[in-house]
Amino acid sequence: MKPADKQAYLEEYELLKKKGKPFFPYAVLKDSAMMLVVVGVIILMSVLLGAEQGPKADPTSTTYVPRPEWYFFFLFELLRVIKPPELVPIATIGIPTICMVLLLLLPFYDRGPERNPIRRPIATTAGCITIAAMAYLSYLGATGGSPTEIDMKVAPQYEAGKEVVAGSGCLACHKLGENGNNGPGPELTHIAQRIPRAAILRSVEIGPGIMPSFRDLPPKKLNELADFLSSLD
Ligand code: HEC
Incomplete structure (x- = not known):
């Protein structure tokens, strides 16, 4: 901005300031009145219309x-x-x-x-x-993607198993690549290096420790799940 412009601006500002009213109490009063109206409308609407509360929280879901x-x-x-x-x-x-x-x-x-x-x-x-x-x-x-999706490249024959793991809530306790929580269960990213397919299947069916048993999954899904996990080395 050129000095002349700045001078003009400051003069105009000075003039407007003299003409105007001080912030307190004028603007404060106006703002307070409007705030009261807004709060009043919210209270009125909550009394007349009520608030939608949705279903009760389910900690076991x-x-x-x-x-x-x-x-x-x-x-x-x-x-x-x-x-x-x-x-x-x-x-x-x-x-x-x-x-x-x-x-x-x-x-x-x-x-x-x-x-x-x-x-x-x-x-x-x-x-x-x-x-x-x-x-x-x-x-x-x-x-x-939601936490029930697994963002991971796998061979086509393991896609079905990946979906079973994604949809069964395993990620709540296990880390798989960049997905899921690191614990309380051990990381599954390279699970096939640690234990064979039969042992994976046994863990999933028994549910060792605090892990729930997944033996109620249909046998086809259990097999797909085991195929997928035993491919991770
Ligand atoms: C509530 C948390 C939880 C959930 C859900 C869960 N797990 Fe586990 N999982 C664990 C824990 C904890 C362990 C270790 C148990 C132990 O050895 O005491 C474990 C162990 C395992 C093991 C054995 C790992 C090893 O190194 O020996 C496998 C395999 C496994 N889980 C797979 C799965 C799969 C697949 C799912 C989903 C279908 C799943 N888990 C769901 C908590 C969980």
């Missing part, structure tokens, strides 16, 4: 797919993309906190009086990139 609200999908996706455990705190706390602090400090590091977006290329570009990145991450988060 293994088919429930936990999902965040849509406005958290971008954070959810960030967490899914960043896999190494030592980087997880950076994804969950670090990046969002840094962004919030940058936003809070904006009035202090962006001192330019220019308001036209076209003449503020850095701010405009940064804003557009942020919005685009959040939109893209939200889209990926919304369409991403």
